Amino acid sequence: xxxxxxxxxxxxxxxxxxxxxxxxxxxxxxxxxxxxxxxxxxxxxxxxxxxxxxxxxxxxxxxxxxxxxxxxxxxxxxxxxxxxxxxxxxxxxxxxxxxxxxxxxxxxxxxxxxxxxxxxxxxxxxxxxxxxxxxxxxxxxxxxxxxxxxxxxxxxxxxxxxxxx
Numbered sequence: 001x002x003x004x005x006x007x008x009x010x011x012x013x014x015x016x017x018x019x020x021x022x023x024x025x026x027x028x029x030x031x032x033x034x035x036x037x038x039x040x041x042x043x044x045x046x047x048x049x050x051x052x053x054x055x056x057x058x059x060x061x062x063x064x065x066x067x068x069x070x071x072x073x074x075x076x077x078x079x080x081x082x083x084x085x086x087x088x089x090x091x092x093x094x095x096x097x098x099x100x101x102x103x104x105x106x107x108x109x110x111x112x113x114x115x116x117x118x119x120x121x122x123x124x125x126x127x128x129x130x131x132x133x134x135x136x137x138x139x140x141x142x143x144x145x146x147x148x149x150x151x152x153x154x155x156x157x158x159x160x161x162x163x164x165x
Contacts, residue, residue: 042137043063043070043117043135043136043137043145044063044064044065044070045062045063045162045163046060046061046062046063046075046162046163047060047061047062047063047145047160047161047162047163048060048160048161048162048163049061049158049160050158050159050160050161052156052158056078057078058077058078058080059074059076059077059078059101060074060075060076060163061073061074061075061106061107061160062075063107063135068111068112069109069110069111069120070107070109070110070111070112070117070120070135071105071107071108071109071110072105072106072107072122073103073104073105073106073107074101074102074103074104074106074125075102075103076102077101077102086100086102087100087101088100088101089101089104089123089125089128090128091125091126091127091128092123092125092128093128094130096123096125097128101125104123104125105123106122106123106124106125107120107121107122107123107133107135108120108121108122108123109121110133110134110135115136116134116135116136117133117134117135117136118133118134118135119132119134120132120133121133122147122149124149131149131150131151132149132150132151133147133148133149133150134147134148134150135147135148138159142162143161143162144159144160144161144162145159145160145161145162146158146159146160147159147160
């Protein structure tokens with residue numbers, strides 16, 4: 001009988017301990033969830049594109065959501081020697097042909113898959129080509145955006161930098 005009583009007491013304490021530990025776990029989990037959510041960044045906003053060949057700033061692109069899809073337009077062109085004032089997309093072959101580069105929608109219709117934006121398109125206004133596109137934030141540096149354009153199994157990835165102004 002004594003053994004039974006000794007076994008019952010620890011069980012009650014164990015139950016209370018488990019309940020307390022569960023509450024600590026839930027509280028900690030909620031804290032981490034809010035902390036991570038607060039640290040999470042979005043690609044919506046203004047990004048500086050970098051020229052692959054020269055490493056110089058090329059343009060600013062504003063990424064925005066419309067109808068749960070991601071779009072982007074050029075909002076500024078950095079000065080470049082030899083470029084005409086108010087350049088147009090002369091090599092474009094779709095509805096953007098001969099449209100001014102500033103204001104031109106170059107990212108269209110990307111869908112969020114839970115980890116990145118994909119299944120949309122991106123236009124390279126310098127050659128007029130449209131590529132399948134995916135976009136994601138760098139996990140180690142939220143100020144970097146990876147933009148990948150695909151043609152079949154081949155791709156090229158650029159890194160855009162978050163604009164500070």
